[in-house]
Amino acid sequence: MRTNVAEPDRNDVSDKGAASVRFRAVDKAFGALTVLEDLHLDVEPGERVVVIGPSGSGKTTILRVTMTLEHIDAGTIQIGGEQLYHEPTSAGTLKPASEKHIRKVRSNIGMVFQHFNLFPHMSAIENVMLAPIKVHGVSRDEAQHNGMELLAKVGLAEHANHTPGQLSGGQKQRVAIARALATSPSVMLFDEVTSALDPELVGDVLNVLRDIAEEGRTTMMLVTHEMGFAREIADRVLMFDKGRVVESGPPSQVLDNPQQERTRSFLGAVAEH
Amino acid sequence: MADDTPHTQQAVDEPSQEGGDAPAQPAFDLEVEQSHKWYRRPDVLVPVTLVVLGLSLLAIVPAPSGRFSSQFSPGREVSFGWDYFFHLLPQMLRGLYTTARATVLGFLIAATLGMVMAMLRRSQNRVVSLPTAFLIEFIRSTPILVQMFFAQVLVRSVDWLSLNPIVILFLVLGIHYATYASEAYRAGINSVPKGQWEAAVALNLDPVTKWTRIIIPQAIPNVLPTLGNYLVAAFKDAPIGDAVLSTAGVLFFANTIRAEDFRPVEPYLLIGVGFLLVSLPAAWLVRRLEAHIAYERG
Amino acid sequence: MLTPGQYAQLWNGMLATVQILAGAFALGIFLSLVVGVGRLSDRRWVRGISFGFVEFARGISSIILLFIMVIAIPILLGDMIPWLRGRSVAVLGALALGVNMGGYGAEIIRGSILAIPKGQTEASIALNLNPTQRLRYVVLPQALRIILPPMGNLTIEILKGTALVSVVGGFDLMRATQNQIASMLARGAIGVTVLFVNVLVIYFILAQGVNALFRLAERALDRRFQQRPASKGVRIDATVGAETDG
Ligand SMILES: Nc1ncnc2c1ncn2[C@@H]1O[C@H](COP(=O)(O)OP(=O)(O)OP(=O)(O)O)[C@@H](O)[C@H]1O
Ligand SMILES: [Mg+2]
Numbered sequence: 079m080r081t082n083v084a085e086p087d088r089n090d091v092s093d094k095g096a097a098s099v100r101f102r103a104v105d106k107a108f109g110a111l112t113v114l115e116d117l118h119l120d121v122e123p124g125e126r127v128v129v130i131g132p133s134g135s136g137k138t139t140i141l142r143v144t145m146t147l148e149h150i151d152a153g154t155i156q157i158g159g160e161q162l163y164h165e166p167t168s169a170g171t172l173k174p175a176s177e178k179h180i181r182k183v184r185s186n187i188g189m190v191f192q193h194f195n196l197f198p199h200m201s202a203i204e205n206v207m208l209a210p211i212k213v214h215g216v217s218r219d220e221a222q223h224n225g226m227e228l229l230a231k232v233g234l235a236e237h238a239n240h241t242p243g244q245l246s247g248g249q250k251q252r253v254a255i256a257r258a259l260a261t262s263p264s265v266m267l268f269d270e271v272t273s274a275l276d277p278e279l280v281g282d283v284l285n286v287l288r289d290i291a292e293e294g295r296t297t298m299m300l301v302t303h304e305m306g307f308a309r310e311i312a313d314r315v316l317m318f319d320k321g322r323v324v325e326s327g328p329p330s331q332v333l334d335n336p337q338q339e340r341t342r343s344f345l346g347a348v349a350e351h
Numbered sequence: 352m353a354d355d356t357p358h359t360q361q362a363v364d365e366p367s368q369e370g371g372d373a374p375a376q377p378a379f380d381l382e383v384e385q386s387h388k389w390y391r392r393p394d395v396l397v398p399v400t401l402v403v404l405g406l407s408l409l410a411i412v413p414a415p416s417g418r419f420s421s422q423f424s425p426g427r428e429v430s431f432g433w434d435y436f437f438h439l440l441p442q443m444l445r446g447l448y449t450t451a452r453a454t455v456l457g458f459l460i461a462a463t464l465g466m467v468m469a470m471l472r473r474s475q476n477r478v479v480s481l482p483t484a485f486l487i488e489f490i491r492s493t494p495i496l497v498q499m500f501f502a503q504v505l506v507r508s509v510d511w512l513s514l515n516p517i518v519i520l521f522l523v524l525g526i527h528y529a530t531y532a533s534e535a536y537r538a539g540i541n542s543v544p545k546g547q548w549e550a551a552v553a554l555n556l557d558p559v560t561k562w563t564r565i566i567i568p569q570a571i572p573n574v575l576p577t578l579g580n581y582l583v584a585a586f587k588d589a590p591i592g593d594a595v596l597s598t599a600g601v602l603f604f605a606n607t608i609r610a611e612d613f614r615p616v617e618p619y620l621l622i623g624v625g626f627l628l629v630s631l632p633a634a635w636l637v638r639r640l641e642a643h644i645a646y647e648r649g
Numbered sequence: 650m651l652t653p654g655q656y657a658q659l660w661n662g663m664l665a666t667v668q669i670l671a672g673a674f675a676l677g678i679f680l681s682l683v684v685g686v687g688r689l690s691d692r693r694w695v696r697g698i699s700f701g702f703v704e705f706a707r708g709i710s711s712i713i714l715l716f717i718m719v720i721a722i723p724i725l726l727g728d729m730i731p732w733l734r735g736r737s738v739a740v741l742g743a744l745a746l747g748v749n750m751g752g753y754g755a756e757i758i759r760g761s762i763l764a765i766p767k768g769q770t771e772a773s774i775a776l777n778l779n780p781t782q783r784l785r786y787v788v789l790p791q792a793l794r795i796i797l798p799p800m801g802n803l804t805i806e807i808l809k810g811t812a813l814v815s816v817v818g819g820f821d822l823m824r825a826t827q828n829q830i831a832s833m834l835a836r837g838a839i840g841v842t843v844l845f846v847n848v849l850v851i852y853f854i855l856a857q858g859v860n861a862l863f864r865l866a867e868r869a870l871d872r873r874f875q876q877r878p879a880s881k882g883v884r885i886d887a888t889v890g891a892e893t894d895g
Binding site for chain 2: 704705708711712713716717724808809811812813823826827830834838840841842845849852856
């Protein structure tokens with residue numbers, strides 16, 4: 079089922095300190111609005127990082143530049159030790175990466191969106207099978223076998239032949255997670271994957287995320303407003319504000335005993351809901 | 352119709368402006384903002400007025416008459432010569448003027464007849480509305496070229512009927528595009544949200560007020576660009592008259608010159624260029640109008 | 650009513666008309682796709698050329714384009730492209746109408762691609778599909794539903810345009826009609842009307858046929874978007890696992 083190489087070994091982090099995701103001095107602006115400013119970030123292989131922060135602080139943008147849905151203005155991003163936006167030249171310097179290079183590195187990353195973005199003209203299983211077949215050249219039979227296993231894992235084997243239009247929000251999101259897992263990315267990005275769901279459907283999706291976390295093979299970056307879930311799943315919580323990391327540490331520190339005033343006021347505001 | 356609406360709209364707006372400064376409620380003594388309807392904004396009004404004036408002028412001033420003749424003996428060595436190309440330019444423009452004029456006069460018929468068709472189509476009486484709908488669909492989905500031949504041969508076969516070819520062109524263009532115009536009117540009227548009709552009933556408005564102050568002002572923004580597009584489309588079909596009825600437009604010019612000099616390349620390319628020089632700016636104007644109105648609605 | 654001989658003539662004309670339409674349609678769809686996608690290219694020059702083509706093809710009158718294509722182009726470009734010389738009017742006419750259709754069709758395709766939500770493209774980037782695959786597997790299948798109705802109308806406009814081929818010397822339904830005019834004129838206005846009503850009805854039926862084909866395609870597509878027949882889907886293996894939630 080695993081089709082990718084480049085899966086970092088968790089026990090071998092010492093080697094060049096090959097972090098799973100590494101931001102160095104990343105800037106990103108939309109016109110006059112600076113969203114990320116001189117951002118440095120290291121996510122270790124298999125680590126589960128939850129990003130919290132007020133609306134508009136740039137949480138989604140971190141995930142989107144990692145997925146290359148938006149391009150950064152300055153700095154570098156490495157995925158599993160490889161430059162994402164740059165290629166090394168023979169002289170040892172960096173040059174802007176070709177589309178081919180970006181695609182190669184990007185194959186290590188998967189993303190689940192707030193609004194699912196399932197393909198409405200394909201059934202659940204077809205959504206899951208598409209990338210393995212078309213991008214990774216997996217045979218139809220194998221892709222289908224793996225796809226069914228994934229759908230079973232998210233509890234949706236019976237809905238394999240249903241189109242997104244016939245699924246509930248929570249089911250859609252679980253198909254979307256299965257779809258992202260199908261190419262076995264080493265890094266998974268989750269952007270508020272439960273916030274478009276009815277409250278009673280949130281639990282099923284969180285269960286799937288727990289399962290992925292338990293397996294421990296995948297580096298996870300999650301943006302969420304579910305503080306309880308963050309506490310449970312996170313190795314590390316990043317409090318983000320105005321394009322900068324305000325506070326970073328284990329949930330027991332950032333969530334329960336925040337050192338920064340900004341974090342306290344944010345958590346206070348969230349708790350009122 | 353277009354000239355009518357600013358007045359009716361004004362009449363609706365004015366009372367509310369006066370209502371704003373009622374002395375009894377100083378707390379609400381806000382200045383009522385002047386609404387900027389698209390047809391009141393100078394950036395829309397000026398070009399629309401200019402275009403309407405230009406088209407009216409076109410309709411009134413007839414083309415200079417006279418036959419087309421090149422009076423030039425182009426060499427046989429090359430298949431294309433610029434000197435010959437530019438020599439033909441003034442006569443091409445004369446032909447183009449005739450084509451444009453026929454288009455405008457034909458479209459005048461289309462816009463009016465289209466309204467009648469749209470009304471008959473909306474009739475509650477199915478004996479009226481169904482045949483009208485069929486006729487519209489029938490005329491719309493058959494070639495205007497065939498219709499033009501039909502008209503020509505029919506006129507020729509009836510002894511007491513004699514029509515100038517250019518008149519046949521107006522009529523056929525007019526009837527053909529009336530079916531398009533009627534659909535534009537219909538779509539425009541249907542685009543007015545159901546709530547607006549219901550509000551008109553709830554306010555107990557009489558039919559005249561309902562149509563002139565509620566429905567038509569809201570339908571026009573959808574109708575005007577569509578009509579503009581059809582005007583451009585009619586312009587592209589007008590040269591068919593030259594081929595069928597020998598009206599003295601651009602294509603007739605090119606055919607005449609070709610028969611005279613046996614040099615087809617220059618005249619046909621020339622009318623192609625001349626055509627683009629008119630239809631591209633026209634289409635661009637329509638798109639601008641569309642964008643302005645869409646902005647207003649969005 | 651016309652004589653059987655006359656109907657046979659019109660039938661031949663109609664077949665020629667359908668052939669011209671088929672040629673123009675094939676070229677038109679091809680150009681629509683290439684140019685419509687080209688209009689959205691990242692490369693400036695591709696966008697520029699596509700835009701130029703669209704403006705030209707939509708701006709020029711079909712009948713003038715037909716005269717240029719049939720009469721001027723073979724002389725002008727015949728030395729460069731020998732293929733053009735000695736082509737039949739039907740082929741050159743279909744070429745002109747195809748270009749015409751391509752201009753309008755490209756705008757339909759462009760508009761429908763833009764109408765697909767951005768999230769669809771983003772999801773396909775996240776799955777690492779390449780640009781061609783994104784278009785082929787994700788965007789165009791969804792765009793198709795939006796493309797079909799206006800493309801049907803455009804095809805009817807092109808069907809109407811095929812009659813123009815008769816004025817540049819091609820054989821089609823209109824030319825077959827013209828061949829009958831002299832004999833019908835002898836029977837006066839009635840005869841003429843009978844002939845033309847017959848011909849117009851044939852064109853009308855052709856147009857309704859085009860319409861019906863597009864409707865059928867729309868319906869087929871709608872069914873696909875809802876539930877696909879179980880036979881075409883994946884067989885669900887009961888051992889794999891069942892739905893966990895209620
Ligand atoms: N494509 C874009 N163009 C312009 N501005 C953008 C774009 N995407 C995001 N922004 C702006 O960048 C800022 C950060 O956006 P981002 O989506 O990263 O915030 P967020 O932390 O995810 O907020 P939320 O909790 O509301 O999802 C916001 O002010 C947003 O308006
Ligand atoms: Mg966000």
